[in-house]
Amino acid sequence: MALVLVRLRLSIAARLRGNSPGAQLYYATSWVLGGVGGLVAGTGTAVFASAKDLGDALLLGTFITLSLPWIMGPLLEPTLADGTVDPRRLEQFPLTTWQQVGGLLLGALIAPTATFTMLFASGPVVAVGESPEARVAAFAVSLVYTVMCVATSRSAQAVLAESLRSRRGRDIAALGAAVLVLVIYALAMHVRGTIESLSEQLTGPVGQIAGWLPPGAGARAIIAARDGDWSDYGARMAVMLAMLAVAILVWAWSLARRVRGDISSQGAGYRRSVSDPLPLVPKALGWLPANEATAASAQQLRYFFFRSPKAIQTLLIPPVMGMMVAHSTFGNLGVPAQAAAFAALAVVVGSFNVFGYDGAGFRYLTLSATSMSRVLWGKVLAPLLYLLPLLAAYVVVEALLAGELGQAPLAFCAGAAVIAVGIGIGAQSSILNPNDQSTIGHRQGMFLKVLGWFMGFFFVASVGAGIWVALAQAVGQGLTAVILLPTAIVLAAISVAAAGRRLERDPSAVLARLAPQAF
Amino acid sequence: MADAVQAKGLVKDFGDVRAVDGIDLRIPRGSFYGIAGPNGAGKSTTLRMLTGLLRPDAGSAEVGGVQVWPNPRLAKSVLGFVPDNPVLFDRLTAPEMLQYAGMLHRMPPEAIVARSTELLRVLDLEDSRNRLIADFSLGMVKRIGLGVALLHNPRVLVLDEPFGALDPVNAQVIEDLLQRFRSGGGTVVFASHVMDVVQRLCDRVVVIASGRVLAEGPVSEVSGGGNLQDAFVQLVGGRDLEEGELAWLSSWSD
Numbered sequence: 186m187a188l189v190l191v192r193l194r195l196s197i198a199a200r201l202r203g204n205s206p207g208a209q210l211y212y213a214t215s216w217v218l219g220g221v222g223g224l225v226a227g228t229g230t231a232v233f234a235s236a237k238d239l240g241d242a243l244l245l246g247t248f249i250t251l252s253l254p255w256i257m258g259p260l261l262e263p264t265l266a267d268g269t270v271d272p273r274r275l276e277q278f279p280l281t282t283w284q285q286v287g288g289l290l291l292g293a294l295i296a297p298t299a300t301f302t303m304l305f306a307s308g309p310v311v312a313v314g315e316s317p318e319a320r321v322a323a324f325a326v327s328l329v330y331t332v333m334c335v336a337t338s339r340s341a342q343a344v345l346a347e348s349l350r351s352r353r354g355r356d357i358a359a360l361g362a363a364v365l366v367l368v369i370y371a372l373a374m375h376v377r378g379t380i381e382s383l384s385e386q387l388t389g390p391v392g393q394i395a396g397w398l399p400p401g402a403g404a405r406a407i408i409a410a411r412d413g414d415w416s417d418y419g420a421r422m423a424v425m426l427a428m429l430a431v432a433i434l435v436w437a438w439s440l441a442r443r444v445r446g447d448i449s450s451q452g453a454g455y456r457r458s459v460s461d462p463l464p465l466v467p468k469a470l471g472w473l474p475a476n477e478a479t480a481a482s483a484q485q486l487r488y489f490f491f492r493s494p495k496a497i498q499t500l501l502i503p504p505v506m507g508m509m510v511a512h513s514t515f516g517n518l519g520v521p522a523q524a525a526a527f528a529a530l531a532v533v534v535g536s537f538n539v540f541g542y543d544g545a546g547f548r549y550l551t552l553s554a555t556s557m558s559r560v561l562w563g564k565v566l567a568p569l570l571y572l573l574p575l576l577a578a579y580v581v582v583e584a585l586l587a588g589e590l591g592q593a594p595l596a597f598c599a600g601a602a603v604i605a606v607g608i609g610i611g612a613q614s615s616i617l618n619p620n621d622q623s624t625i626g627h628r629q630g631m632f633l634k635v636l637g638w639f640m641g642f643f644f645v646a647s648v649g650a651g652i653w654v655a656l657a658q659a660v661g662q663g664l665t666a667v668i669l670l671p672t673a674i675v676l677a678a679i680s681v682a683a684a685g686r687r688l689e690r691d692p693s694a695v696l697a698r699l700a701p702q703a704f
Numbered sequence: 705m706a707d708a709v710q711a712k713g714l715v716k717d718f719g720d721v722r723a724v725d726g727i728d729l730r731i732p733r734g735s736f737y738g739i740a741g742p743n744g745a746g747k748s749t750t751l752r753m754l755t756g757l758l759r760p761d762a763g764s765a766e767v768g769g770v771q772v773w774p775n776p777r778l779a780k781s782v783l784g785f786v787p788d789n790p791v792l793f794d795r796l797t798a799p800e801m802l803q804y805a806g807m808l809h810r811m812p813p814e815a816i817v818a819r820s821t822e823l824l825r826v827l828d829l830e831d832s833r834n835r836l837i838a839d840f841s842l843g844m845v846k847r848i849g850l851g852v853a854l855l856h857n858p859r860v861l862v863l864d865e866p867f868g869a870l871d872p873v874n875a876q877v878i879e880d881l882l883q884r885f886r887s888g889g890g891t892v893v894f895a896s897h898v899m900d901v902v903q904r905l906c907d908r909v910v911v912i913a914s915g916r917v918l919a920e921g922p923v924s925e926v927s928g929g930g931n932l933q934d935a936f937v938q939l940v941g942g943r944d945l946e947e948g949e950l951a952w953l954s955s956w957s958d
Contacts (some may be wrong), residue, residue: 225795226812302712457932460822461811462799462817462821463803463816464799464800464803465796465799465800465803465804466803466805475807475812475813476810477805477807477808477810479807480804480807480808483804484793484796484800484804487795487796487800492795492796492836493795542795543793543794543795545791545794546791546792546793546794547791548791549791549792549852551757552755552757552780552785552787552806553805553808553809554777554778554780554781554808555809556776556777557809560808562946581950593740671749693757693758693759700791
C-alpha cells in the first residue's frame with residue numbers, strides 16, 4: 186500500500202504544473218537543482234566535519250539552519266502545492282492510519298527537497314580521514330536527520346491542516362509566520378558578525394543547548410562518531426529518534442483526530458460590531474470624496490488592518506526589517522540614508538502587488554462598471570497612510586539617537602521620495618506581475634519574478650541615491666530635497682497613470698493572472 | 705416590446721474549441737428569460753459575453769440599449785450579474801461590500817445606506833452584518849451577491865444558477881424579489897440546469913448545446929405543452945444505460 190501512495194505522490198508531483206514540455210522541464214530541473222545543490226552542500230559539510238573546532242561549530246550551525254525551512258515551511262506556506270498527497274483524499278479508502286502515515290512519509294521523502302537534505306547531511310560520510318565506523322555512523326545520522334525533517338514538517342502540516350482549512354486558522358498561521366520570520370530575522374541580526382564570534386557562540390552555552398536540540402544533535406552525533414565517543418553518539422541519536430517518533434505519533438494522532446471529529450476550527454470567526462450604516466470608509470478618511478479611489482483605498486486599508494493575513498504580514502514584516510537594516514547597516518551614512526533605506530524596504534512589499542490580497546475580489550471589480558484606473562490609484566495610495574507616519578516616527582527616533590534633529594526634515598524628504606518611487610514602480614508591478622496571495626499553492630516560479638521587480642526598484646532607488654549625493658554636493662542638501670522629492674512624486678504619478686491606462690484597457694490580462702479559474 | 709438584450713451571431717473560440725458558435729438572442733424587456741443547456745453547452749460563455757466580461761470573436765451584443773462591445777463599462781452600469789459562485793471581497797462584511805459596490809457605481813451615500821439596509825433585511829443577512837463574507841455559507845454568498853448586483857438598480861439582471869445552494873425559504877424570497885424586479889420593468893435572464901425552475905418562472909427559454917441555439921421561444925412552446933425536462937432531453941439527446949452495463953453493481957455474494 187505504501188508503494189501505491191508513493192507512485193501516486195510521484196504522479197501528482199510530476200503533473201503539478203501540467204503536462205507541457207515547460208512543466209516537465211521545471212520538474213526535471215527541480216530534481217537536478219536538488220541533486221546538484223545537495224552535492225555542493227554535502228561537500229561543505231564534509232569539509233566542516235574534517236576541520237575541528239570552527240568546522241564543528243559550522244556543522245552544528247548548518248544542521249540547525251537547514252532544519253528551519255522544514256519547520257517553518259508548513260507555517261509560511263501551508264500548502265500541498267509541492268505535490269503532497271492530501272490526506273483528506275485518502276479518507277474514503279480502507280487504509281489504516283499507519284498505512285497512511287507510512288505511505289505519505291515515504292512519498293514525501295522522494296522529493297528534490299528531501300534529496301537535497303539527505304545529500305547535505307551525508308557529506309561527513311565522505312569526509313577526509315574518517316574511520317569506517319564513523320562513516321557508517323554518519324550515514325545513519327544523515328538518514329535519521331532527513332526522515333526526521335520530513336516527518337516533522339509533514340506532521341506539522343497535518344496538525345495545521347484542519348485549522349488551515351478554516352479562514353481563522355489560516356489567519357492565525359499567517360500571523361504566527363510573520364512573528365516567526367521577525368524572531369528569526371532578529372536572531373540572525375543578533376548572531377551576525379564575524380565567523381569567530383559565531384564560533385564562540387556555537388561552542389559556548391548556546392552551542393551546548395543547540396547540540397541537544399534534534400537538528401543540532403545530528404551534527405553533534407557525527408562529531409561524536411568522528412571522535413569515537415560512542416556513548417555521546419548514542420545519546421544524540423536517541424534525541425533525533427525520539428523527535429522522529431513524536432512527529433510520527435503526532436501525525437497519526439492528527440489523522441485519527443479528524444475521523445473522530447475533534448477539530449477545533451469551527452470558530453466564530455471575525456466579528457466586527459458596528460452600527461455605522463456606511464462602515465467601509467474609516468472615520469479618519471471621511472473627508473475624502475465618495476468615489477471609486479476612496480472606496481478602493483478603504484477596502485485596501487481594511488485588509489491591511491486585521492482582515493487579510495497576507496496584508497497583515499506586509500504591514501508587519503517589511504517595516505520592522507526595514508528599521509533593523511536601516512539602523513544597523515546604514516547607521517554610519519547619516520539619517521537621510523537611513524530614512525531612504527527604511528523607506529525602500531518598507532514600501533517594497535505592500536505596494537508591488539496591490540490586487541494580490543484578494544485575487545478573486547478582482548473578478549468582482551471586472552464585473553462592476555467602475556473605472557479600474559481610479560481603483561488602482563486608490564489601492565496604491567492606501568499604504569501611504571501607514572508608511573508616511575512610520576517614516577516620520579523612524580526619522581525622529583534616528584535623528585534623536587544621532588543627535589541630529591536638524592536632519593529630520595531632509596531625511597523625511599529622502600524617505601518620502603523613495604516611497605514615491607516605490608509606489609510608481611509598484612503600480613507597474615501590480616499590473617504586469619500580479620499574483621493572488623489569498624489562496625494557497627500554485628505560485629511556484631513567482632519568486633524570481635517578484636524578486637526581479639524588487640531588485641529593479643532597489644536599482645532605481647540606488648541610482649536616485651547617487652543623484653541625491655551628486656546634486657547635494659553641487660547645490661546643498663536642502664535644495665536637493667526640494668528638487669528630488671517633487672521629481673520622484675511626478676515620476677510616480679506618471680507611472681501609476683500609465684499602469685492605470687493599461688489596466689483600464691485590458692483588465693482581463695490581470696484577471697487571468699489573479700483568478701485563472703475565471704477563464 | 706423593445707428588447708432588453710440582443711445578441712447577433714456571437715462566436716467565441718478557446719484555442720481549437722468553439723465554445724459559442726453564432727448565437728442569436730432577443731430577450732424582451734420585462735421578461736423572465738431562461739437559458740438552458742447541458743454542461744459545456746456555452747451558457748456561461750454566452751452570459752460572459754453579454755455582460756461585458758468576455759470579448760466575442762465575432763458578433764455583437766446589446767444590453768439595455770448599450771452596445772456591450774466596445775462599451776463594456778457602460779453596459780455593466782445598466783446590468784447586474786450574479787455568477788454561479790459569486791466572487792466578492794470576502795474579507796469585507798456584507799454592509800462594507802454593499803458600500804464598496806455603491807461607491808464603485810458612484811451612488812450617493814444616502815442611497816447606499818437606504819438600499820443596503822433594506823437589501824440586508826430582505827436577503828435575511830441582517831443578523832450576519834458583522835461577519836466577514838469569507839465566513840458565509842454558499843447560500844449566504846449567493847444572497848449578498850444578489851444584493852450587490854441589485855444595489856444600483858440595474859435594468860437587466862443576469863444570473864447564473866441563481867437557486868443552487870439556497871434553502872427553500874430563501875429560494876422563495878429570491879423568487880419573489882426577482883418577480884418584483886420584473887414587475888417594476890426589469891428583465892431577468894438566468895441560466896440553469898434545473899428545468900422545473902425554468903418552466904415555473906420563465907416566460908421564454910432558449911436551449912443551447914454545443915454553442916448553438918437548439919430551440920427558442922415561450923416555455924410552453926419549447927416544452928410542447930408538456931414537461932420541459934423531457935423536451936430538453938429530447939432536444940440535446942439523452943443517454944440510457946445499455947442492458948447489462950454495470951451488472952456487477954448488484955453481484956456481491958454475501
